[in-house]
Amino acid sequence: MLLLFRVFCVNGCRSERRHPLLAGESPIPELELNDLVNRLVATDDPEEVRHLYKIWAETYDHDLDDFGYVAPAVGVSIFKQLNIPDDARIHDAGCGTGQVGSLLASAGFGNLHGSDFSDDMLAVAGGRRCYQSLVQADYTKPLEFSSNSVDGIISIGVYTKRFKNNFLKEMLRMLNPGGWMVFSCRPLYFDEVADSLKSLHKAGAILKSSIVYDDYMLGQGAAAYYISLCKSSV
Numbered sequence: 478m479l480l481l482f483r484v485f486c487v488n489g490c491r492s493e494r495r496h497p498l499l500a501g502e503s504p505i506p507e508l509e510l511n512d513l514v515n516r517l518v519a520t521d522d523p524e525e526v527r528h529l530y531k532i533w534a535e536t537y538d539h540d541l542d543d544f545g546y547v548a549p550a551v552g553v554s555i556f557k558q559l560n561i562p563d564d565a566r567i568h569d570a571g572c573g574t575g576q577v578g579s580l581l582a583s584a585g586f587g588n589l590h591g592s593d594f595s596d597d598m599l600a601v602a603g604g605r606r607c608y609q610s611l612v613q614a615d616y617t618k619p620l621e622f623s624s625n626s627v628d629g630i631i632s633i634g635v636y637t638k639r640f641k642n643n644f645l646k647e648m649l650r651m652l653n654p655g656g657w658m659v660f661s662c663r664p665l666y667f668d669e670v671a672d673s674l675k676s677l678h679k680a681g682a683i684l685k686s687s688i689v690y691d692d693y694m695l696g697q698g699a700a701a702y703y704i705s706l707c708k709s710s711v
């Protein structure tokens with residue numbers, strides 16, 4: 478997910494806007510929004526990830542609106558085309574503040590569940606009142622969710638190198654046979670995702686998959702891969 482933010486550096490379009498929550502008693506003095514994002518991309522330290530999202534949670538939606546973050550809308554539009562029934566149990570993996578859940582609810586999905594690493598992001602998502610359940614989870618580790626327990630998974634702006642092979646493996650385990658997952662992946666991580674997809678196809682874990690390259694962050698001219706995959710029934 479965080480890869481998408483790398484464009485801020487790559488393009489050299491640094492905003493000098495100081496993050497409102499960082500202006501006063503910030504635990505990271507003098508930190509600007511782009512610094513926060515760059516640190517999220519670079520870090521391997523889960524405690525730093527937790528800390529940075531704690532700082533960001535309250536203004537995340539507003540900030541990403543400013544940046545033209547369209548990934549949730551693109552992802553949900555792809556998800557809708559899969560003809561998954563409205564009452565299907567859907568898991569929003571890395572739900573953050575709940576932008577994806579909100580769009581899914583507007584599209585008619587009523588059995589929504591979410592998970593995320595950050596309790597602070599989850600608290601904002603809870604305020605949207607579109608999820609039946611929200612739980613804390615760490616996709617770098619084995620998850621406590623039951624196997625074959627959800628009909629669909631969506632994960633937008635979340636995939637990062639920190640997940641290694643664990644994320645897709647665990648998501649496929651949770652998914653019911655014949656269930657669909659849609660997730661976004663920034664170009665920087667695409668080779669590693671493509672390798673994983675190839676292995677999963679070869680192992681018979683995935684029945685079919687498709688990949689779309691579409692807008693991600695309009696303000697930065699950034700695009701991403703949106704991958705749809707269907708879990709095999711065997």
Ligand SMILES: C[S@@+](CC[C@H](N)C(=O)[O-])C[C@H]1O[C@@H](n2cnc3c(N)ncnc32)[C@H](O)[C@@H]1O
Nearest residue numbers: 571572573576593594595598614615616633634
């Ligand atoms: C850029 S946000 C995307 C949130 C939401 N899907 C959206 O599109 O607005 C990335 C989310 O991934 C979550 N995340 C980061 N590392 C994680 C991990 N190891 N396990 C689970 N979630 C993680 C963060 O807490 C954050 O809410």
